[in-house]
Amino acid sequence: MFNQGICYPRHGAPEEVLSYEKLPLIKLDDREVRIEIQASTIHPSDLGLIQGSYGLLRPLPAIGGREGVGKIVEVGSAVTEEVMNKIVAVPDLVGAWQAYCNCHVDNLILLPALIPYAQLAVSILNPMTAWRLLNDFEYLKEGDIVIQNAGNSAVGVSVVQFAKRMGLRCVSLVRSEKRMQELIDFGAEEVWLDDEEVPKRTEEYTNGKGCSLVLNSVGGRSATRLAKCLKSGGVHVTFGAMNGEPVRFPTRNLIFDDVRFVGFWLDRWRRQKTKAQIRNALEEILQPLALTEVSYPIDSFFSLDEFPQAFQRNAQSRFGKVLFAKDKQALMDSMN
Template structure:
């Protein structure tokens, strides 16, 4: 069968190197399933993979995309655990293609009752927020979290989950006028301008308690000020570097306040965790989506044939949500 796939044969700007290739796909063999793209989400890491700057780079030519869900259209001999019409997570290395062949036993089922867009976004950002609040210190109801890039998808998930668990959040954003009301509607306790000396008002906001956990995905001066906002023995976790600047720290706070600096990469956690731990977490995340605790915003939808335009939209600033790429391939 003939399919289209959004691929890159070299690294570079997505607008320059992405192209829609026509490929021939065989029928599923023993133990295989044919899965059609239904919805995929674009992340900054997708841009980094195409650009050659993110994580473990793929063998070229490579299919673009990292996260999405598809529908099982056919199964090969011997496949018992999947049925036609099942919704599954797309293999991470073959997302933005009309369809793909995959080992049926390796495919992760995705709940059919979740809205399609939310199902497509359920595997990276919500689990990252879940792990950030789960793995770094024993947070108790009433504790404070401070995070930069609070309007990002992970930031919004952190706000929702923190509120659900009785935790308070101080949220840093560059465009405070735009994001104060939306973030507070999600459950944010305070929204401050990242460029200001926000650490000077943290005492007042928290009643002198300061923050037990700091979440940094920006770097540069932002994390320096964040560290100054931390309670004694507080933990600052860096899981991104949006501005590209080095993470620096005020020596005084590290020494006298015993501040702990950690790093986190969701991909590493997923590789190191066993199937039981991954399944337990994903089940919890799916339930939180059902409850509306995680409710990620979407700005635009593009068909796969317009995938290059989708990447251009994902690169542009000022969006209020994620870019979703959809597929309608059928036999």
């Protein structure tokens, strides 16, 4: 038995530095388990890690991928056999784009057993970001209005679902009518085109009161439009920069409306929390998934050796995540 993975020896464009390689299986320590990875996803932050632009980089050479799901298939000599076949999250730092990885038993994150692997593979990073955005920056009451750009993104879809569960009204902005219809079909109630009419339309929608919270992952003019949608004292949170343009805040709103501009990075949030706090936070996002109260759109599946095609698809306009799968057909069947 051998391992295999998608690796990069240096930073650079994915098409230039990534390669599919056979890897040795690392011997288990006494308190480690071996995880057979069933599915993993491609996140924008994965590209930042490969390109060398992310906020926290891995030692090189590295295996790609931050999030995935697997099954425990082997345990170390000091680990009880009871954990065999448990479904767990792939540890963040080991690289999720591989067939197997090791994990210390104390660091295992158990996942709901009856949920399809495809859903579990995307159940932590983006949903956790969405949950923190809705709960950490403003005291939101039932009926409060939140507006976000990139509403069809993985975080955006999570925000839509969690906001609904919290009794909030959520407005999602997207860039095309096709994306509008997809998000509406997924259950979003207010979906608008991200254009210059957004501030005026927001004023009408909120009866002149404005939004309590705006969520920006795009930047540029879109972020500026969002700032003009805030109520007095509202909060503008930036957690991404999809178009690479700087966020320019409207001075008038900053001064006269006392709005706040803040940022959020999930990695920093996690470093500030204890293991117990993180596990409690995970329970808040995994319970709705286990109860099938939320779900996450999946676009397509690829095997590890098909990574060039996977990245090509990931670069295209789509609704849902691109996944690497141990068994593509089984994962596709589980989604039907």
